[in-house]
Amino acid sequence: MAVAPVAQDDEVAAARPESLSDLFWSFSLLALQGFGGVLAVVQRELVEKKRWLTLDEFVEDWAVAQIMPGPNVVNLSLMIGGRHFGIRGALVALAGMLTFPMVIVLLLAMLFAGISDEPAARGALRGLGAVAAGLIAATGLKMLPALRKNTMGPTACTIIAVLTFAAIAVARVPLLGVLLGLGLPACVWAWYRLGRA
Amino acid sequence: MNLVMTPSDWLAFFGHFLSLSLLAVGGAIALAPDMHRYLVDERLWLSDPEFSSSIALAQAAPGPNVLFIALLGWNVGLNTGGYGAAVLGMLLAMCGVLLPSTALTYSASRWAHRNRTHRAVRAFKLAMAPIVIALLVATAWLLASALYGKAHAGISWLLTLACTWIVWRTRIHMLWLLGAGALLGAFGWV
Numbered sequence: 001m002a003v004a005p006v007a008q009d010d011e012v013a014a015a016r017p018e019s020l021s022d023l024f025w026s027f028s029l030l031a032l033q034g035f036g037g038v039l040a041v042v043q044r045e046l047v048e049k050k051r052w053l054t055l056d057e058f059v060e061d062w063a064v065a066q067i068m069p070g071p072n073v074v075n076l077s078l079m080i081g082g083r084h085f086g087i088r089g090a091l092v093a094l095a096g097m098l099t100f101p102m103v104i105v106l107l108l109a110m111l112f113a114g115i116s117d118e119p120a121a122r123g124a125l126r127g128l129g130a131v132a133a134g135l136i137a138a139t140g141l142k143m144l145p146a147l148r149k150n151t152m153g154p155t156a157c158t159i160i161a162v163l164t165f166a167a168i169a170v171a172r173v174p175l176l177g178v179l180l181g182l183g184l185p186a187c188v189w190a191w192y193r194l195g196r197a
Numbered sequence: 198m199n200l201v202m203t204p205s206d207w208l209a210f211f212g213h214f215l216s217l218s219l220l221a222v223g224g225a226i227a228l229a230p231d232m233h234r235y236l237v238d239e240r241l242w243l244s245d246p247e248f249s250s251s252i253a254l255a256q257a258a259p260g261p262n263v264l265f266i267a268l269l270g271w272n273v274g275l276n277t278g279g280y281g282a283a284v285l286g287m288l289l290a291m292c293g294v295l296l297p298s299t300a301l302t303y304s305a306s307r308w309a310h311r312n313r314t315h316r317a318v319r320a321f322k323l324a325m326a327p328i329v330i331a332l333l334v335a336t337a338w339l340l341a342s343a344l345y346g347k348a349h350a351g352i353s354w355l356l357t358l359a360c361t362w363i364v365w366r367t368r369i370h371m372l373w374l375l376g377a378g379a380l381l382g383a384f385g386w387v
Contacts (some may be wrong), residue, residue, distance in 0.1 A: 013251075029303055031260045038261055064309050067325050069218060070298025071225040071263035078287020078299055079306045090303055098291075106287075108254050109268055115378040120383040125250050126344060127382020130353045132256035133341040133376050134360025136226060140333030141365045147330070150323050164331035168230055170339040175220045175231045178300075178328070186324035194316050194323070 012050040017084050020092045026050065027077050027096030032104075038073040038097075052080065073097065152186070159185050184192045200242060200276040207289065210242075210273065214266070214293025221298055222325060225263035226252075227332045228294070230339050232269060242273045249344050257375050266290050337361070353387045 017023040030045050031038055047058050066076035074097055081093025115121040147157045164182055167173040173181075202210075213235055219229050236243045243251075245266065251272055255265035270290025274283035307371045312318050337357070345353045360374050 034259055034261070053387035061306075064306050065224060065302070066224075066246075066329065067322055068298070068302040068305060068309075069221045070295065071221065071261050071274065073238050073261050074263060074295070074299070075300055075302045082303055082306070087303070090262050092300075093300070094295075095297065097261060098264075101258060101264055102291075104270060105255055105258040105260065105264045106271065108258050109251075109271060112254060120386070122246075122383040123385050123387075124379040125253050125382065126353070127252035127302050127356070127378035127380065128257050128375055129249050129340065129344045129378075130356040130382070130387055131360045131378030132253050133337045133344065134357045134374070135256060135364055135371060136305075136340065137334050137337035137357070137361040138364035140330045140337070141361065143330045143333075147326055150326055151319075152323055152327075161327040163330040164328050165338075166336045168332060172230070172234065173289075174234065175217075175227065175332075179220065180221070183324060183328055184326065187320055190323040191316065191320035 010141075013053050013057065014193060016052055018091075020085060020088065023081055023085065023089060024092050024096040027081075027093050028100050031097045031101050034073075042073060047078070151197055152190050153193070156186075156189060200273075202242075202273075202277045202282075206283070210270075211289045211290070211293045212292050214270075215297060218294050218297040219301065221294070222332075223293060225261075225294065225332075226336055227266070227329075229336050232266075233343065236269060236273065242276065243269065245343055247272050247276075247342065251257070252340060257379075262292075263294070266294050331381060356381065356387050 013172060017026060026045075030042060034042075043058060046052050047055055053061065053101075061076060061079055062072075065072050068075050074094060077093040077097045078090045081089035081091070083089070085092070111164070112121065147154070147161075150157050152160075160182060164178055167178050167182070168175070217231060220231075221228050233248055237245055237248050248269070251267045251268035255262055255268055258264065267287045267290060270286035270288070272282045272286075273290075274281075274286025277286075307319055341354065343359050356378065360378070363369055363374060364371065378387070
């Protein structure tokens with residue numbers, strides 16, 4: 001991810017969540033619209049419709065939500081809730097993001113368990129899985145343009161990306177090994193390049 | 198599958214999710230390969246179809262993709278017995294995977310916001326970018342290869358590649374793709 005533009009100090013969001021329940025229902029509605037992932041909906045709802053965030057703030061928050069461990073959109077809801085209502089806001093936003101989708105996904109799983117012996121149901125799920133794999137790959141590919149401005153340079157980025165893919169997909173190295181073996185040297189290299197830039 | 202899990206097994210289960218939480222850089226889905234290694238290959242708590250169907254159902258449902266972890270816990274619980282165990286598995290999995298990361302994110306996001314121009318913060322962001330991207334593509338690769346055993350492998354890969362391209366390059370709503378995938382599968386074409 002490229003360095004996020006620093007938000008203008010004189011530019012502030014036009015609106016904010018009115019109350020904890022506003023926060024809860026807003027995030028619930030948001031989560032329930034997100035098929036195959038919530039990110040696209042977050043940007044449209046919170047920046048364009050509700051105006052809780054300016055675009056600059058959104059990009060900056062997203063960069064942090066993305067690099068911190070944990071589900072990205074869950075992290076983002078924590079950060080936005082926390083900014084307006086402290087720790088209570090963070091928990092309420094998190095609850096909004098997870099409660100209803102969790103109930104729905106369990107209902108789906110139970111529904112599917114009842115028919116999981118039907119060849120058509122198994123087939124449908126295989127088809128869904130094939131699409132789901134495509135959605136995940138595309139999410140990664142959509143982030144490629146962010147590498148263009150990466151200070152580490154295109155060669156280093158390509159090497160790191162290819163090695164990461166090979167380690168995970170081919171050699172089946174545990175994630176921790178990849179983060180230590182590739183992430184640490186990458187951090188050192190980025191640190192060095194930033195010093196020269 | 199009929200499974201017996203002792204309290205210490207549940208503790209190990211919870212501990213594994215706890216330990217993975219802070220490694221979920223790039224989203225919870227980045228944990229999928231390691232969870233597959235642990236739950237399916239090592240512990241035999243889940244079968245391959247159960248694992249892939251958890252991910253596929255969570256992707257098909259609205260909401261954050263992290264809910265596939267709730268389903269993994271739910272299915273491990275179901276394999277040991279009734280719905281009580283399933284709810285226990287679900288709660289342990291979700292709490293385990295979310296507690297460390299949310300605590301860290303909440304405190305760190307404030308710190309990072311204050312220090313966003315600091316060289317170390319910028320170096321970390323830059324270094325993680327290619328890794329996070331490759332991780333997503335590798336996850337998709339692993340999911341697809343676990344899914345397609347023998348039959349129809351060629352057409353299924355084609356469907357995955359087509360979806361990748363469509364989502365990457367066009368603005369077609371994902372719901373249409375998921376629906377099309379389910380239909381093609383139900384008719385036995387993929």
